[in-house]
Amino acid sequence: MKRLLNILLFLALIIVSCEKSAAPDSIGSEPFAEQSAGDRAIHSFRTPMAGENTGYFAVEIDSWRVPFIAIAELGGLAAWASPNLPEWTVGTRTITLKDSGDATSFTVVSEETGRRILPDRPFGILAMASVPGSGNYITAHADGSVVLAGRDKPIVNPAAFIPVGPVFIASSDDACLVSGGDGIVVALNLADLTERWRVPGRAGPQVVSGDAAFWVGDDEAIHVTSMENGTALSSIPLTGASRFVVPAWDGSDLYLAMEDGSVTALHPGTGMERWRSRTGFSPDFLVLDQDSLFVFGKDSALAISRSNGVDMIAVPIPNRAASRPVIWNGLLVYPGVDGRMYANRMIQAAMTDSARFEVSLARGIAFKLEKYLVQPGAVVMEEGFLPYVDFSPHDGRFPFSVFVWDVQADSGDRVLEAWEGDGSAVPEDAIIVLFDERGNELRSNIDEFGAHPSYSHWIDSGRRYYIALGRRDAPRPPLFLRIRNR
Template identity: 25%
Template structure:
């Protein structure tokens, strides 16, 4: 049986698994165009699970029961356009338990009373789905294309942007309607970043296709600019300080958001799958040498470097990064460790609560002020054919709930009940 356990591989998956699977199928020519007709096809009440070994099946039919009572927003992959993974305006339940586990698609984004994600296991097509965040009941599904859709989408006001392997789609947030799509740009592997009315997409991680960063007007999809990256970039872009930051296999690029002019290019031993994190004070990224770099956002000057793997979570005056299977808390000023470590790699932070997970599929929440564990949740392993899988690819916290995408399904965690 195959059981991948490499820590380096785990951290790579943690940084990229929630981006979804674009695939390398290219254009299929006969893919159907998206429809604006509401699609509410009921899923069969079947289950999926292993062909042998541990049986961890989950229902394929939402809604979940009992209902969660979530509130708050998580509008983009890693919360905001800078990919900080930090929402100071929501509080994770101090004592949480599982309310339901469903076959309900990939990593979610939320905006008020709507949750958006992409269909996952067991579907014969790919679709953007609007759901009830309390139960995951499907409200509407918009079919996109058959060859591959990247996850998760981005909510920006009254619009939702999502990328396929070759183009971007912009849909209405409150109804089943495609507002614009395109143009074709083969090799999109990650989600877009949306900031200041602009959707930025990185494409070209595909043989024989120019690698470009492109910016589109959110209002109508018209192209604002394009920038040649020269080598593959498969992570998500970051937007902060009036610039777009993207990492290729050999460099870090900063591009002016308004004009597309290069701000800087800094050579580094990086991976094309790296997702940078950016604020007005610094751009952060990790290298192939398991080092976290902090660069000045204006000219790329190195401010400091420290041990670290995967995308960090950046809070007000500290940041959290994976070091040797633990979450280290570093000062944003100089990169020195500023608090005790937590067991597991960082996913997200909500106010004073850090959410982490380990290689064995264990999710935990820690109080960063008191440096103590609040609760833990174990996700089971699943076996399909001869492959055993276990692990958490995404954890999204809001007030009253934590949504967890794991190898065995989509978990809804809420406050512990009496």
């Protein structure tokens, strides 16, 4: 009898152990199996190689705080950039940037024919991608055709996609993806541009790396698909991902812009978001270096730590980017919608002494204002100085605006005060900092008792002052600066 009881107890322990090892109800057998397959596929990926248009560059940008300036005139709107060469297309021309060698100027080389041959088609190019390792281009045209051209004899598929609405194209070394207004993703063999497979359902821009492709679907999901046969490796629910901004991929995580202006780092293998960070604007382009995610918007760009989504540093950009920026010679380079090429390098030889002093002074004042920020290291101020007028506005996009005040009136005590943008109240959190003409801080409205809406200071006639107005973070509501006699 005792032996029988021991046997029954042993069987009961086995049953309990099996129940405890079962998969959680919240996962379920099907999603868990699909996610595991996706995880195996992701772990087989490698760091993107040169020429893959994933937005990733295996370098480190060390000049992010240097202002973006125009370095070349392109003579037209550049619609596309090579991911690993300083090349852009302007109409039917190929534009190449060459550094002069002394880091002070750049030369634009324009080629109508030669090593880079654009396809001669009667309908314009809607999208373009490079074929990794080949020197060839794959182009999607307004008549629905796709053309492979460049170093080799052009190959044409005259009716590859529906040329309505946003058109996206991406390429591996042996196949390309194209999607048009119907959102269907079509894979074409590069050998002859015959169809390899197609996947229905409206899709956003695709990213191709190695044997897999990623895109945002209209089903609120991120799709990971085999380039070989179109098989779904995984489908990751993600509400609110933008279907117009090309994601960036570093071989481990997919970086996506969201419709609310934030950006997220998603690990496709687990389907988990590692972090999400707000930008304060609507992203246009995403670019990666070894340490940072660079997010370009209409008026500014942010650098965000890839590891944790913090340490945000923002800089103003002088013109909106027309195509995805690239990293070249340690610089972030992009074509503006005004037909100029911009880079974050200061061309000292092209600047006057006064301009160099203004740039140096702006950096010095920005550095001194960092101590007032909630998050030191973030962008401090709008690029350059603004002239002071009565009730000078600070729009709140950046923590501070800095105004130049050339005093014409008699010397005397002046009151510096801040007002809310609508004039309804005196702000309790506004910061007003006064600097002399050399950028030395004279006074602020912050003391051991906190922030004060105004203060007075002796002002000398005929001198120049710089006045910073803002708050500890941004974006925030607008403010106005007023200076009056005491």
